[in-house]
Amino acid sequence: MDRIAALKEIERRLLWLSSWTIHNANHIRPKGEGAVKVGGHQASCASMVSILTALYFDRLKPQDRVAVKPHAAPLFHAMQYLMGNQTREKLEAFRAFGGAQSYPSRTKDTDDVDFSTGSVGLGVAITAFASLVQDYIRGHGWGQGAEGRMVALVGDAELDEGNVYECLQEGWKHDLRNVWWVIDYNRQSLDGVVREGLWQRIEAIFGAFGWRVVRVKHGALQRAAFDEPGGERLREWIDGCPNDLYSALTFKGGAAWRQRLMDDIGDQGEVTALLDRRSDDALAELMTNLGGQCVETMAQAFAEAEGDDRPTAFLAYTIKGWGTPLAGHKDNHGGLMTPKQMEAFRAQHGVREGREWEPFETVADPEGLKRFLETVPFFSKGTRRHVAATYPTEGPVWLDDAEQSTQGAFGKILGEMARDKGGIADRIVSFSPDVTVSTGLSAWVNRRGLFAREGREDVFKGEAVPSTQKWAFSPAGQHVELGIAEMNLFLALGAAGLSHSLFGERLLPVGTVYDPFVARGLDALNYACYQGARFLIAGTPSGVTLAPEGGAHQSVGSPLIGMSQDGLAAFEPAWSDELSVVMDWALDYMQRGGEGDPDEETWLRDETGGAVYLRLSTRPLEQLRSARDEAFAQGVTRGAYWLRPPGPNTEVVIAYQGAVAPAAIEAAGRIGQDRREVAVLAVTSADRLNAGWTAAQRGRMRVGGGLSHVERLLGELPAHCLLVTVIDGHPATLSWLGAVAGHRVAPLGVEHFGQTGTIEDLHRHFMIDADAIVAAADTYSAGRAIRLRSV
Structure with missing residues (x-):
């Protein structure tokens, strides 16, 4: 099959499959009680379809890595489905539990996602740091095979994120290379149309940091029309047309395009003849044939930039909702085709009812296309996740500082x-x-x-x-x-x-x-x-x-x-x-x-x-010297160990974490002088203790049995025992310990912004010093005695 013809067939299939996946999730799949719109961004997929097709099926190699624009996730999943790396079941369950994810996810999806995206801007920037890591690996003489290119498919609204520009400066410092960012410049965001002239700012900013900027504005149909008599005037009109007007005319269609062009540049001469040679449908196709919406043009732009490792931003002009009834509408970001619109879309694509999920439905030469897909370099080695060697640790490095x-x-x-x-x-x-x-x-x-x-x-x-x-x-x-x-x-x-x-x-x-x-x-x-x-x-x-x-x-x-x-x-x-x-x-x-x-x-x-x-x-x-044995190590890594173990008559446990340790130890000594038994729990990780506790509860609900480390530590304390928790941080970090076995808690910690001063001043002010710990124990004891007398 001819290369460009094959790419156009793929483009058409991906547009259908991604649109149908979203439609199925919103209009066909049963919804639970009280369900709301599932969503899925049909318009955002459509604007990216030509770019993704040209990139994956004509230019990328297996060693390349791609961060896909979050809202193009259904398009990515559709591509993987076409290639046999995604299942129909997961597509049918798109945005449902266990199905293909709303945004590409390395950990939740099964179809070879390179970088998770979703928090806009971060998927863009991580490609630059992945390239730096690749350089690091090469610099150390590691790594096999050819270097890969780190690619981000970027929504133009993502460029509002500040981390993108922080990343540009860092890349300049580190001689960034082997990075492509392909900007889907559809000029529409969730709430409106972007301001005029953004492309000039993009080119200036990227150029300032040493990037090559490739503007891909006009598709093959438009460039051919520009060569006709009157074509130069048409080009000038397109290049000068405001973003919001271009979007509105796109939505209104061929007749609206004709009327506006005739009003603005029609002269009953060359321009009029250029327009008259085209039907309304053909004129609409011409006017929406921007560079980023032309698979042939995008493939050419990628090929021309491949000769070096210079970081490159492709500014690809696109139509949001291209090829769908949503094209150009101001509200299309979260919009969905209605069932009636989908039926018209089905007819336009020639998809038979009941065969919506067939990967090669409507392809005139399916065997030819399959043979073409077998030759696509990017998919030639299957999924591309590596497994690396592990390196044994050498044991703790003990220090002997006093x-x-x-x-x-x-x-x-x-x-x-x-x-x-x-x-x-x-x-x-x-x-x-x-x-x-x-x-x-x-x-x-x-x-x-x-x-x-x-x-x-x-x-x-x-x-x-x-x-x-x-x-x-x-x-x-x-x-x-x-x-x-x-x-x-x-x-x-x-x-x-x-x-x-x-x-x-x-x-x-x-x-x-x-x-x-x-x-x-x-x-x-x-x-x-x-x-x-x-x-x-x-x-x-x-x-x-x-x-x-x-x-x-x-x-x-x-x-x-x-x-x-x-x-x-x-x-x-x-x-x-x-x-x-x-x-x-x-x-x-x-x-x-x-x-x-x-x-x-x-x-x-x-x-x-x-x-x-x-x-x-x-x-x-x-420093306190530990036994430096396995028991000590287990206590530390599980989250806590007894620095001063409890006895059968323990009245107070001081549980501390971090730099307040001296106060806890001092307070234990002072409280113990009153002949109350005091234990000291050294907490190294409230996180590990809490995670173990909640995991044990979950395990008991599902399979029964099992105690967590913290339950074993606190489970044998007397019921009347007081836990005084103390940390130089928010008291909630440790106060939950009372819920483990039902003990009273006096939580000490910091809840407000600090100020300058000495450690002693601030620990006293925030009540995380030894005096505060002693006072907490005394206050509890006095309160308990009053309650007992009252009873």
């Missing part, structure tokens, strides 16, 4: 790991958004160097200027220095954390960020976890314990983020021995399992693994 902060210990542990080449440390790649020094990574970077595709010497060293930072850049470096944009950090961690699947090479990404600014990159953190990316992020320093820095740098709610974020195991150790165990565990946890979700009987991720979050502190603590 006094140490967890941030300092974190840097020392990595620094010690950096000494020996050839082990698991070779697979670590660190990232930091301009806070490398202040988050403890200096020793690691001094020993392992900074990554750059081209080597750069440390000028300060060359000029004999003394500095503790010996930072030379080379392709073998293992630290990637980023600008101060937390969204970029989490996108980079997400891309590197998928390297095992995308590129077949295991990386162990480690990032650092000031803990309060985890929230600034939260959308990208959530996005990375949703994809199943594996990384370790250290939020440091944290809490009001960062006393002199003031409220802007003091985190309050980040422990709750760690608890609530799926795919992320959160820890807040107090002692370096705990941190040593957690870091060793994390490097293993990041490599566990494969793609997909945890077992739904428990929803624990211990088999599937995931990412890890460490909440660290700059507060130096006099």
Whole structure:
């Protein structure tokens, strides 16, 4: 079959299948009680159909990776269905439980999604960081086969997202290459039509950061018409037509086009003759034959840009709703074809009733098209997810400092790991958004160097200027220095954390960020976890314990983020021995399992693994030496252990997490002087404790039996026992412990913005010091005595 003819057949089939999938979900499939519109974005699929067809079926190769515009998910699923990588059952269940997802998902879909999309803009930007990761892998002499191109299919409204422009600047810093962004420039968004002249801003911004911009405005039919007498005037009219008018005339159809063109440029001469040579239908086809809606033109544009690795933005002019009754209408973003419109659409495509799901229905030469599809390079190797080797951990790195902060210990542990080449440390790649020094990574970077595709010497060293930072850049470096944009950090961690699947090479990404600014990159953190990316992020320093820095740098709610974020195991150790165990565990946890979700009987991720979050502190603590044995390690990684075990008559348990440990220990000593039995629970991970508890409850409801770690810890405490929980963070992080076995809780923590001051001042002010813990125990005891007398 002729190549262009085949592409047009594919384009036509994908337009039908994607439209029918959405129609079936909204108008045919039974809905549950109280159901509302299912949705699916028929118009957004239609505007992208020519671009997707030309890209996947004429240009891409198996090593290329694509982030598909979220609203084009039905089109992507239809393409995979045509190629045998998607099932009819999942298409029929589109947007239903267990069916094809609303937006392409690596973890929920089964049809070879490269990058999850849905949180608009993030799927665009991650392709740039995936390219950087690919360069990193090549720089270290790893990876097999040809380099891939990282491609994003971008809705023009996605360019309103600020993270896109943060990404452009970071890409410029790192000599970005092998990236294509194809912008579906349909000039319509959910609420209206985009402002005139946006294309000029797009070209200027991308050009400023070294991108090539390819404007694809006119299709083959239009270019041919421009060569006719009067064609130049038609071109000038099209190029000058306002976006909203072009959309309105598209919706109204051929007769409206003719009337407007005759009014504006018709002269009973060449232009009139050009128009008269075409019927209303042919004129409508001509006027909607923009470059991005012409598969032949898009294929040519991609071919012409393939000769180098320069980052390229294709500005492809399209019609939202192209080829459907929704084309051009202002309200078509969330619009759906009515049953009557769908019947007309069916007739237009020649699809017989009952054969709507047939992949090759209406194809004149199905065997010829099948033979063509067998030759398409992108699909030639089937699904393209790799499996990478795993690397055994080497055990905890124990530190013997008499006094140490967890941030300092974190840097020392990595620094010690950096000494020996050839082990698991070779697979670590660190990232930091301009806070490398202040988050403890200096020793690691001094020993392992900074990554750059081209080597750069440390000028300060060359000029004999003394500095503790010996930072030379080379392709073998293992630290990637980023600008101060937390969204970029989490996108980079997400891309590197998928390297095992995308590129077949295991990386162990480690990032650092000031803990309060985890929230600034939260959308990208959530996005990375949703994809199943594996990384370790250290939020440091944290809490009001960062006393002199003031409220802007003091985190309050980040422990709750760690608890609530799926795919992320959160820890807040107090002692370096705990941190040593957690870091060793994390490097293993990041490599566990494969793609997909945890077992739904428990929803624990211990088999599937995931990412890890460490909440660290700059507060130096006099170190407590542990037994450094398996029992200690199990308690730490499961979330808690008894620092001071309870007895049969225990009245008070002090449960602490993180840098408030000294206050908990002091308070236990003071309370114990009143002959009340006091136990101290060292919580290393409220997240792991809570996840285990809820998983045990779920397991008991489904299969019966089983106690969680926290239930075993608290289950034998006397019923009258008081739990005093304390954390430099939101008190809800630990206050739920009372629900495990029905104990009273006195929750201490931080609920308001901090301010500058000393650690002692702020801990006293927020009532997380030893005095507050003692007072909480005394207040409870007094209240209990009053209640007993009353009874």
